[in-house]
Amino acid sequence: MKKLCVLVLSVFLAGCATPRYNYIPNSVDVSEPPIGTVMTAQVGEQLLRQGRYTENDALMLTESTDIGYAYTLTPGYYIKHGEDGDSAFYLPSGEIDGGKVDKAALADPVVSIQAYKNQSKICAVTVFHAVVCEDGVAYKTVKKPVFTTTSFQQTLIYSGRVGTKINIGYREFSGNIARPAFNNDVEYDLSESHMIGYKGAKLEIIEATNEHIKFKVISNFNVAAQMGQ
DSSP: OHHHHHHHHTTTOOEEOOOOOOOOOEEEEEEESOTTOEEEEETTSEEEEEEEEEEEEEEEESSOEEETTTEEEOSEEEEEEEEOSSEEEEEEOOSTTBOOEEEOTTSOOEEEEEEESSSSEEEEEETTSEEEEEESOOOEEEEEEEOOTTOEEEEEEEEEEETTEEEEEEEEEETTEEOGGGOEEEEEETTTOSEEEETTEEEEEEEEOSSEEEEEEEEOSSOGGGTTO
């Protein structure tokens, strides 16, 4: 491995590095709006949202960045997967807003993007642990929500009013993908009660028209830790 790295260095690379894979993102539970809040939503908007996602450290590039002559990083997010004392290691997020690594035809594949903590320096780390670096690169480190296979979200959506009845849509998402088999559209008659409920979520309807709904949150869905089970 060392001999191969030295051979590649003679062409255009600047050193060797071993990517780290020791980063564990935070798991975040979200439940909105808070209990007791009075809210107004338009037709098609969410009334309640509850779920879980991971919050990852990420590198964000706002413009294309050339790394040496062999690699170009496109604008977007790169998700952190590890770090050492001097730098952190990232990979393209794989989402629609993620960046990607374009390489020259004969260049080795890249397995990680290395960003130094106290320098504006970014390196591309190849499959052979060889690196090529660029100084003076403008980038930001940010927190980015990431939906994984363990992510789960429930929502209620206002679908309008007909006479004394309102229509509410229930939607579930797993890993940022809709679960149509669990979706449902429910009709509630306000002449019978202004309290409505679904899967543990309860709302007091204060006003409802074909354009908007005003409501008070009595409870959200069941505890996020129990969702998706």
